[in-house]
Amino acid sequence: MFRLTSRSLLHTSKSTTRTLATVSSSNIVNIVEVGPRDGLQNEKGSVIPVHLKAELINRLVQAGVTNVEAGSFVSPKWVPQMAGTADVLKQKTTAPGVHYAVLVPNHRGLDDLLSLLSSSSQPSQSPPLTDEISIFTAATDAFTRANLNCSTSESLSRLSPVARTALDNNLRVRGYVSVVIACPYTGKVDYKRVREVAKELLEMGCYEVSLGDTVGQGTPFEIQEMIEEVSKDIPVSKLAGHFHDTYGTAVANVLAALNSGIRTIDSSVGGLGGCPYSPGATGNVATEDVLYALQNSPYTVAGTANGTIDLNQMADIGWWISEKLGRDSVSRVGRALRARRKREEQEKEKARSKL
Numbered sequence: 090m091f092r093l094t095s096r097s098l099l100h101t102s103k104s105t106t107r108t109l110a111t112v113s114s115s116n117i118v119n120i121v122e123v124g125p126r127d128g129l130q131n132e133k134g135s136v137i138p139v140h141l142k143a144e145l146i147n148r149l150v151q152a153g154v155t156n157v158e159a160g161s162f163v164s165p166k167w168v169p170q171m172a173g174t175a176d177v178l179k180q181k182t183t184a185p186g187v188h189y190a191v192l193v194p195n196h197r198g199l200d201d202l203l204s205l206l207s208s209s210s211q212p213s214q215s216p217p218l219t220d221e222i223s224i225f226t227a228a229t230d231a232f233t234r235a236n237l238n239c240s241t242s243e244s245l246s247r248l249s250p251v252a253r254t255a256l257d258n259n260l261r262v263r264g265y266v267s268v269v270i271a272c273p274y275t276g277k278v279d280y281k282r283v284r285e286v287a288k289e290l291l292e293m294g295c296y297e298v299s300l301g302d303t304v305g306q307g308t309p310f311e312i313q314e315m316i317e318e319v320s321k322d323i324p325v326s327k328l329a330g331h332f333h334d335t336y337g338t339a340v341a342n343v344l345a346a347l348n349s350g351i352r353t354i355d356s357s358v359g360g361l362g363g364c365p366y367s368p369g370a371t372g373n374v375a376t377e378d379v380l381y382a383l384q385n386s387p388y389t390v391a392g393t394a395n396g397t398i399d400l401n402q403m404a405d406i407g408w409w410i411s412e413k414l415g416r417d418s419v420s421r422v423g424r425a426l427r428a429r430r431k432r433e434e435q436e437k438e439k440a441r442s443k444l
């Protein structure tokens with residue numbers, strides 16, 4: 090069950106945070122920023138221009154992000170917003186030490202990626218455009234059919250040679266299991282099935298498997314129960330949490346996952362996204378909201394902006410991309426920071442006018 094342990098998040102000062110972080114690397118939290126892929130793939134309307142996607146990725150990396158999903162090599166008939174990912178990979182700046190993962194659904198996607206990598210003329214010392222793919226399936230056949238047009242076991246049989254070829258070509262492979270709590274087509278999910286599917290992904294060579302509450306329906310208690318079941322067979326260090334925020338529980342679910350020992354969290358700047366095959370699902374937990382929730386806690390978020398990811402920069406990026414998409418940031422923290430800044434500016438203006 091979900092419980093805050095003696096490592097309680099609430100009563101720890103900032104200096105304690107630093108001490109704990111240096112003493113134990115187990116309090117380091119890794120963020121996988123999925124906004125440019127999971128976020129943008131669900132945008133309705135006209136296809137987002139390549140230069141904007143590349144700029145989003147560059148801004149995220151400047152804010153300290155070291156793991157970013159840059160796009161996907163999927164059928165453009167299925168997910169039109171991800172068309173042009175090859176150009177995004179070429180246009181973005183490729184920073185050393187940053188993993189720019191690409192989602193692939195089948196061998197065709199990987200083959201396209203490999204031919205891009207072999208044809209792109211990079212100076213010999215510079216890092217490759219990407220060193221990582223993500224492969225994905227789900228805990229229910231119904232969801233896998235909607236997402237990949239086959240059953241879960243068929244998807245695993247198709248993904249196994251994809252993982253093999255990727256590893257042979259020096260690409261890291263990350264796995265996803267969708268609908269780990271509830272499926273939009275069949276309801277409550279059997280956590281044992283989540284465990285079996287995650288195990289198969291690890292056995293085919295994934296270095297980590299991300300557990301997706303795709304519908305965003307899970308509660309912290311359910312998340313903890315699900316992780317308990319999955320980690321009966323799988324070291325928790327091989328698992329990541331991926332929580333959509335449909336019912337407003339995503340930040341609480343992140344804390345529940347951390348409490349269960351997970352140390353990698355997927356999140357999306359500005360809370361971008363949803364899922365094309367989960368009607369009504371909102372975006373992932375906003376990266377800004379995770380960063381805020383982990384301030385003054387025993388955890389330190391890894392990143393390259395003074396050793397972490399810069400909360401204010403992320404909030405600004407959340408607003409920047411949301412406004413480019415014609416709307417407001419849905420990150421609660423992004424909104425609060427903007428309101429505070431506005432208030433401070435108004436107060437300064439008032440003080441100036443009194444002089």
Ligand SMILES: CC(C)(COP(=O)([O-])OP(=O)([O-])OC[C@H]1O[C@@H](n2cnc3c(N)ncnc32)[C@H](O)[C@@H]1OP(=O)([O-])[O-])[C@@H](O)C(=O)NCCC(=O)NCCSC(=O)C[C@@](C)(O)CC(=O)[O-]
Pocket residue numbers: 127130161162163164165166167168192194195197198199225236237238265266267268301302303331364365
């Ligand atoms: C897997 C398929 C292609 C099967 O779809 P299919 O229709 O069964 O495939 P097909 O082999 O019959 O091919 C159909 C057409 O797609 C082409 N095609 C085939 N493969 C590719 C490819 N890789 N790249 C580009 N084109 C491709 C292929 O060439 C053909 O073109 P046509 O002859 O009709 O002109 C399709 O179902 C697909 O693309 N699915 C991807 C769906 C997707 O991207 N979903 C979102 C990502 S998953 C997610 O968001 C969840 C996650 C990860 O975030 C975690 C969570 O929240 O739970």
